[in-house]
Amino acid sequence: MKNLLKRIDYALAGIYDASGLETVRKALCTELLGIDVLSFYTREPLEPDSERERLLEDALRRLAGGEPLQYVCGNTPFCGLSFRLDGRVLIPRPETGELVEWVLQNRQETGNLLDIGTGSGCIAVTLAHRLPGWSVEGWDISPDALRLAALNNELNGTDVTFRGVDILTNPQSDIKFDVIVSNPPYVTESEKLDMEKRVLDFEPDLALFVPDDNPLLFYRAISRFASANLTAGGSLFFEINPLFAHELVLMLESGGYHNIELRKDLYGKERMIKADT
Known part of the structure; x- marks a missing residue:
C-alpha cells in the first residue's frame, strides 16, 4: 500500500x-x-x-x-447516494445538496415534482429516494445526459420518469406539479476567466453557460412554465448565480410569485431561491 x-x-x-x-x-x-x-x-x-x-x-x-477525479473514478457520492458520472454531465456540487435538503423541508406525503435540467439525475433521483410517495420527473435537452440519469435511477432503485424536453421552447404539460426545482445553466461567458481549467476543459458547456447579455435566460423560461404548471401554493426552487440574485427576486416578483426567499450556501453566497405561486 x-x-x-x-x-x-x-x-x-x-x-x-x-x-x-x-x-x-x-x-x-x-x-x-x-x-x-x-x-x-x-x-x-x-x-x-x-x-x-x-x-x-x-x-x-x-x-x-487535469481531468476531474469524479470522471476518472466514474462516480461520486451525493446526499448519501452514489451516482455514475462522466463528461456528459456536470459534477454535483455540495451547494446542490443544500438545495435538495431545502426542497425536502415540510413536504407532504404525496405530490408531483419536476426537476428541469436534470443532468446526471442527482436531484431527481435523490428526491425520489427521500420522497417515496411522490411522482418525480426529470427533464433535459441532452439525450446523453438522460441516458446517464436513467442509469443512476436504476442503480439507486428509484422510479423517476425522464423526458427529453427543451424548456426554452415553451413546452406543455398535462401534469400540475407541487414542486419544480432546477439547477439550470447560469455562468456567464465572461466568468470563464475566473474558472478552473479542469471545469472548462472537461465539464459540458451546455450545462454551464449563458450569454452575458441574457444571464436569466433559463430562469425566465422556467418561471413562465412554472407559473402555468404549478399547483396553487406550489413551490419553485432554483440554484442561482449569486451575481444576479436580486435581479432574479425582481423577476419573480413581477411574475406574480410570492413568499420569495433567498438562502446562502455553505460558503456564504446567495445560492438558492424559493418562490411560491
Missing part, C-alpha cells in the same frame, strides 16, 4: 494540495481499485495485480492531464 501511495504522490505532485491529494488517494484506492477502507487506512500490504496496475496508470495519466 505504501508503494502505491508513493506512486500516486509522485505522479500528481504539484497538481493537488495536501488536502486534495489525500482525497485523490482515498478515491483511487477505495473507489477505483476496490481496496476496502480499513485496508486503506491501516496501509496493509497489497499483492501485485495487473488489472489494478492498468487502472491506476490510466487514472494517473488522466488526472495529470
Whole structure:
C-alpha cells in the first residue's frame, strides 16, 4: 500500500494540495481499485495485480492531464447516494445538496415534482429516494445526459420518469406539479476567466453557460412554465448565480410569485431561491 501511495504522490505532485491529494488517494484506492477502507487506512500490504496496475496508470495519466477525479473514478457520492458520472454531465456540487435538503423541508406525503435540467439525475433521483410517495420527473435537452440519469435511477432503485424536453421552447404539460426545482445553466461567458481549467476543459458547456447579455435566460423560461404548471401554493426552487440574485427576486416578483426567499450556501453566497405561486 505504501508503494502505491508513493506512486500516486509522485505522479500528481504539484497538481493537488495536501488536502486534495489525500482525497485523490482515498478515491483511487477505495473507489477505483476496490481496496476496502480499513485496508486503506491501516496501509496493509497489497499483492501485485495487473488489472489494478492498468487502472491506476490510466487514472494517473488522466488526472495529470487535469481531468476531474469524479470522471476518472466514474462516480461520486451525493446526499448519501452514489451516482455514475462522466463528461456528459456536470459534477454535483455540495451547494446542490443544500438545495435538495431545502426542497425536502415540510413536504407532504404525496405530490408531483419536476426537476428541469436534470443532468446526471442527482436531484431527481435523490428526491425520489427521500420522497417515496411522490411522482418525480426529470427533464433535459441532452439525450446523453438522460441516458446517464436513467442509469443512476436504476442503480439507486428509484422510479423517476425522464423526458427529453427543451424548456426554452415553451413546452406543455398535462401534469400540475407541487414542486419544480432546477439547477439550470447560469455562468456567464465572461466568468470563464475566473474558472478552473479542469471545469472548462472537461465539464459540458451546455450545462454551464449563458450569454452575458441574457444571464436569466433559463430562469425566465422556467418561471413562465412554472407559473402555468404549478399547483396553487406550489413551490419553485432554483440554484442561482449569486451575481444576479436580486435581479432574479425582481423577476419573480413581477411574475406574480410570492413568499420569495433567498438562502446562502455553505460558503456564504446567495445560492438558492424559493418562490411560491
